[in-house]
Amino acid sequence: MILRLFFSELRLLSRNKAQVLNPLAFLFLGVMLFSVGVPSTVQSNGIYAGAVLWFIVLLTNLLALDGLFRRDYDNGVLEQILCASEIPFMVILMRIFVHWLHTGLLITLLAPLLGLALGIEAHALPVVMLALLLGTPALSFIGATGAALTVGFSRGGVLLALLVLPLFLPVLIFGANVINDAVAGIDNTAQLYWLAFISMVAFTIGPFATTVGLKISVQLQ
Amino acid sequence: MFLREFWHKLGSPKWFYQISTGWMIGFAVAALVLLVVGMVWGLAFAPADYQQGNSFRIIYVHVPTAMVAQSVYISMGVAGIVLFVWRMKLADVAIAACLPVGMMLTALALFSGGVWGRPTWGTWWEWDGRTVSTLVLLFLYIGIYALREAIPDITLRGRASALVAIVGTINIPIIKYSVDWWHTLHQPGSFSLTEKPTMPVEMWAPLLVMVLGMYCFAGYIILARMRIEILLREQRTQWVRGLVA
Amino acid sequence: MLSASNLISQRGGMDVFKSINFELKAGQCVEVLGDNGAGKTTLLRTLAKIHTQYNGHFRCDNFLYQGHRLALDELLNAVENLTWHGHLRGQVRSEEQIFSALDRVEMSRNSLSPCAQLSQGQQRRVAMARWLLSVAGVWILDEPVTALDQSGQELLVRILNQHCAGGGAVLYSTHVTLPVVNKLTLVVEAVENQRFAR
Numbered sequence: 001m002i003l004r005l006f007f008s009e010l011r012l013l014s015r016n017k018a019q020v021l022n023p024l025a026f027l028f029l030g031v032m033l034f035s036v037g038v039p040s041t042v043q044s045n046g047i048y049a050g051a052v053l054w055f056i057v058l059l060t061n062l063l064a065l066d067g068l069f070r071r072d073y074d075n076g077v078l079e080q081i082l083c084a085s086e087i088p089f090m091v092i093l094m095r096i097f098v099h100w101l102h103t104g105l106l107i108t109l110l111a112p113l114l115g116l117a118l119g120i121e122a123h124a125l126p127v128v129m130l131a132l133l134l135g136t137p138a139l140s141f142i143g144a145t146g147a148a149l150t151v152g153f154s155r156g157g158v159l160l161a162l163l164v165l166p167l168f169l170p171v172l173i174f175g176a177n178v179i180n181d182a183v184a185g186i187d188n189t190a191q192l193y194w195l196a197f198i199s200m201v202a203f204t205i206g207p208f209a210t211t212v213g214l215k216i217s218v219q220l221q
Numbered sequence: 222m223f224l225r226e227f228w229h230k231l232g233s234p235k236w237f238y239q240i241s242t243g244w245m246i247g248f249a250v251a252a253l254v255l256l257v258v259g260m261v262w263g264l265a266f267a268p269a270d271y272q273q274g275n276s277f278r279i280i281y282v283h284v285p286t287a288m289v290a291q292s293v294y295i296s297m298g299v300a301g302i303v304l305f306v307w308r309m310k311l312a313d314v315a316i317a318a319c320l321p322v323g324m325m326l327t328a329l330a331l332f333s334g335g336v337w338g339r340p341t342w343g344t345w346w347e348w349d350g351r352t353v354s355t356l357v358l359l360f361l362y363i364g365i366y367a368l369r370e371a372i373p374d375i376t377l378r379g380r381a382s383a384l385v386a387i388v389g390t391i392n393i394p395i396i397k398y399s400v401d402w403w404h405t406l407h408q409p410g411s412f413s414l415t416e417k418p419t420m421p422v423e424m425w426a427p428l429l430v431m432v433l434g435m436y437c438f439a440g441y442i443i444l445a446r447m448r449i450e451i452l453l454r455e456q457r458t459q460w461v462r463g464l465v466a
Numbered sequence: 467m468l469s470a471s472n473l474i475s476q477r478g479g480m481d482v483f484k485s486i487n488f489e490l491k492a493g494q495c496v497e498v499l500g501d502n503g504a505g506k507t508t509l510l511r512t513l514a515k516i517h518t519q520y521n522g523h524f525r526c527d528n529f530l531y532q533g534h535r536l537a538l539d540e541l542l543n544a545v546e547n548l549t550w551h552g553h554l555r556g557q558v559r560s561e562e563q564i565f566s567a568l569d570r571v572e573m574s575r576n577s578l579s580p581c582a583q584l585s586q587g588q589q590r591r592v593a594m595a596r597w598l599l600s601v602a603g604v605w606i607l608d609e610p611v612t613a614l615d616q617s618g619q620e621l622l623v624r625i626l627n628q629h630c631a632g633g634g635a636v637l638y639s640t641h642v643t644l645p646v647v648n649k650l651t652l653v654v655e656a657v658e659n660q661r662f663a664r
Contacts, residue, residue, distance in 0.1 A: 004553045008546065015541040015580075076535025083514045083531050085554050145388055149381055153371055162367055163385060166360040167392050169353075170399035177403065191402075198395060209388050212305075216381050218516055220374065374478040376519050454479070 002090050009098045020102045023064040027107065030056040031117050049118040050179030054172045057107055057132065058139065062161055064103045065143040068095070069151045069214065078151075079218055092214065093207040096144045104136025120183055127182035127192075134192055135175045137199040141206030142167050148213030152220035170198055231311055234451045235460050241444050248441035255434030263427035270424075276340040279333055281428060285435035287330035287355060291393070293323035293439060294358060297365075298390025301383030311447075313379030314454070316386060318446035320369070322439055324362040330355055354400045361389045375454075467492055467635045468513070468529070468604045472522035475505060475512045481657045482508050485522060488652055490635045492603070495626060495646045498639040500654035506639040507534070509654055510608050513637065530602035532610065536593045540582035544568060544592045547581060551596050559599055567595040571621060586613035594625060605629060607638040619644075 013020060034052050072078040082088050107114075111129045120128060146164035150156030174191045181188035230236045263281035270277035297319045304312035334352060335345045346352070365382050372378040455461045468490040475482045483505035490496055500506045511517035513524060514531035538547045545564050552559040568574045571591040581589060590613050597605055610622055626636050626646050638644075 001553050001556045004558075005550070008542075008550050008553065011546070012539065012541060071539070074535070075539060076533050076537035077539060079514075079516055079531070079533055079535070080537040080551065080554060083516050084551070086556055091554065142388075142392075145384070149368065149385065150371075156371075159364075159367055159371060162360070163364040166357045166364065166396075167389070169357055170392075170395045173399040173403045194399070201391070201395065205388065205391060209384060212384055213381070215518070216377050216384070219377055219511075219518065220372065376476070376479055 002094055005091060006094055006098070009094065013098065013102060019064070019067055020106070023060045023103060024106065024110070026063055027056060027060045027110075027114070028117075030059065031114055035117060049115070049120045049183060050176035051172075053111075053114060053118055053120075053128070053179060054135075054175045057136065058165065058168050058172060060107065061103050061136070061139045061143060062164065064099065065140075065147045065164070066150075066157050066160055068099050068144060068147040069217075073151045073217065078214060082215060082218060088214075089207060089211050092144075092211050096140055096207060096210065099144065100137055100140040104132070104140055107136060108132040120179070123185075124179070124182035127188075128179050130192060131175050131178040131182075131195060134195040134199060135171045138171050138195070138202040139168060141199070141202035141210075144206055145209040145213055148210045148217060150217075151214070152217040171195065174198070228307075232307075232309055234311060234314070234455055235458075237311055238448055238451050241448060245441060245444040245448070248437045248444060252434055252437035252441050255430050255437060259427050259430035259434050263431060267424050267427050268421070273341055276337065279337045281431045283330060283333040283337055284428060285432045286326045286333060287351075288432055289435045289439045290323055290326035290330050290355070291358060292436070293319050293326065293443075294361065294386070294393065295390055297323065297386040301386040301390075304379060304383040305387070310379075310454075312383070313375075314447050314450045315443070316365075316379065316382055317369075317450050318443045320362065320366055320382075322442050322446070324359065324366065326439065327355060327359045327362060331359065350400045350403060353403075354397050357396055357400070358393075361393075365389070468496075468524075468526050468637060470513070470522065470524035473509075473512070473524050474521045475508045475517060476519040476521065477508065481521075484655045484657060486652065486654065488650065490604070490637060490650070492633045492635055493630045493648060494635055495630055495649045496635075496637040496652050497643060497646070497649055498637065498652050498654060499641075499643075500639075501656065504654045504656045506654050507608055510606050510637070510639055514606050526604060526606075528602050529604040529606055530597060530600045532593060532597065532605070532607045534608055534612075536589050537596075538581045538589055538592060541580060543580050544573060544577045544584075544595070547592065548596055548599060552599060555600065557601065563599065564595075567598045568592070570598060570625075571595045572617075587615055587618055590614055591618060591621070594622065597629070598625065603634050605634065605636045605638070607636065609640055610638050611640055611642055611644065 031052070034048075034056070038048075069078060072081070081091050085091050108129050111132050112125050115125050115128050116122075143160075143164050146160045146167075149163065150160040153159065174194045178188050178191045178195070181191075230240075259281065264278055267278070269275050297316050300312040300315040300319070303309050304316070331352070334355070338347060339345050365385050368385060369378050369382050372381055452461055452464075469488065471487050473486045474484070483500075486509065488496060498506050498509065508517055510531070511533070512520050513526050514529065514533075515526075516531070516533075537551070538544075539550070542550065545561070545568070548564050548567070549559060565574060565577065568577045571594045573588060573591045573595065576584060576588060581592065584592065590610070594610075597607075605626075611619055614622060623644055623646055626638070626644070629636060630646075630648060636646075
């Protein structure tokens with residue numbers, strides 16, 4: 001059943017391309033704005049790349065998160081997930097996973113392009129992709145909790161950022177460090193493990209917390 | 222058996238209001254004594270630091286506020302768990318009372334840190350590991366506060382803020398660890414804070430007194446706020462009317 | 467199938483309506499009446515286990531809930547929406563079943579256009595097809611008459627009667643009484659002088 005729901009979710013995404021493409025456009029826009037803003041006298045070859053890449057990834061994720069449950073909340077689907085489904089938890093877990101597919105995984109696949117735009121050298125790109133692959137699940141799973149709690153407010157975007165961005169800090173720190181080390185040619189497997197660990201923690205508590213948050217939010221109507 | 226009975230009674234705001242009078246006075250007296258003793262001892266009698274001179278004395282405000290600020294957040298997380306597991310109304314009262322206290326203490330810790338940093342490090346603000354983790358703590362407080370402001374329904378407000386407090390508490394160790402790692406990587410010990418173990422007894426004993434005093438002070442304020450909150454929430458009940466009349 | 471004793475829903479720690487008692491057996495309908503703001507919707511949401519603040523007891527097994535929001539995704543067409551709702555409950559419905567249900571609510575012509583293009587009344591009919599497809603014994607419907615035309619209302623009454631005749635039970639809120647057979651009436655009354663909510 002979950003698999004069938006998963007496929008219908010993908011079909012929904014194919015109908016709603018803006019949900020996928022708008023954040024991606026923002027991602028590239030952000031990279032461009034940064035690159036243009038850096039003074040041309042600075043040979044910035046990748047000094048800021050780690051920090052900037054992760055920062056923009058965080059913001060992109062945040063933008064996408066705001067819409068994670070918004071439509072479901074407005075059209076009543078969310079109520080049905082909570083009251084009609086045998087295991088709402090699994091349905092919500094699947095929703096978050098799909099969200100990760102079209103934010104985290106997609107960004108990971110596009111990372112070589114972003115990396116080159118930011119002046120990361122080719123030898124570091126596999127590590128950049130690995131760092132994004134291991135770090136972005138944490139963003140989706142922690143962020144979903146915030147999205148669940150703020151979906152009841154028509155303008156919950158700022159509140160969502162306020163709730164969620166402080167919790168993203170460890171991902172930013174380790175993620176940026178991994179990329180910086182990769183650019184400098186230093187092996188930094190330890191922090192990759194840390195990224196994986198944070199994602200595992202987020203995966204463990206995120207879906208539960210999201211379910212609880214949604215149960216609170218539907219009562220605000 | 223005794224604990225179980227106690228736990229059950231905590232479900233009644235009235236009982237808590239009555240019993241907490243004594244605790245509150247106890248905390249207030251203890252805080253007053255400890256803070257005065259610690260303050261006088263630390264400011265007047267403790268020896269000056271051989272490197273930092275007298276400016277180090279702000280440690281007696283800075284360290285206690287920072288420690289208590291974090292403890293208050295963690296106790297909010299614990300109260301959150303109590304709220305979810307036992308549906309205890311008092312837990313939400315506790316969260317509501319802890320929130321402003323913790324927020325003020327965190328802000329105070331950041332401010333006193335800046336004041337201390339000026340003569341010692343030569344700057345009001347430095348992106349040091351601990352500074353960042355305290356700043357993140359402030360943002361965590363602000364996040365819960367903003368969420369509480371946004372939800373009009375008192376029950377849902379309590380549950381939502383409890384959930385955020387729990388998630389935040391789980392994240393605090395990860396945040397601290399990551400920030401420490403980042404700090405050591407970026408600034409390998411260029412600023413050496415006078416750590417407690419390296420301090421002579423005459424210096425850390427008043428600090429200990431101040432820390433205990435600050436805990437008692439926070440306990441007093443939180444209890445006082447909880448009692449006011451209980452009165453407000455129960456204002457239509459017989460016992461509160463009897464109390465006010 | 468559905469019963470409540472001394473049920474009082476709460477909002478922000480305040481009682482919403484006066485305590486409610488009823489017992490609904492198979493084949494019966496309950497019509498929930500009450501003024502605006504009396505708490506009809508809150509009662510229905512409590513029974514559907516969406517609203518979780520209440521005192522008292524109720525029993526409600528294997529139910530279907532239909533709120534004000536129809537739970538139809540506007541980007542999907544009627545068939546896809548109904549398939550999705552089946553999957554949510556762990557049921558697979560064949561295309562024939564879905565089309566015959568849509569046929570019964572006179573929506574087979576619009577079955578493949580996105581729900582965003584349907585009118586309110588037409589969406590209501592698609593929602594009715596969802597009830598027909600579900601295996602739930604108890605239907606909890608929040609103002610099902612809204613936005614329905616004359617023939618739609620007749621259809622609604624027919625469907626409710628058929629469901630009750632088949633051993634089901636229905637609890638619906640409304641402002642216009644419906645000519646449903648075997649009907650009980652439940653009036654929801656708001657609690658007087660609502661306490662000051664802080």
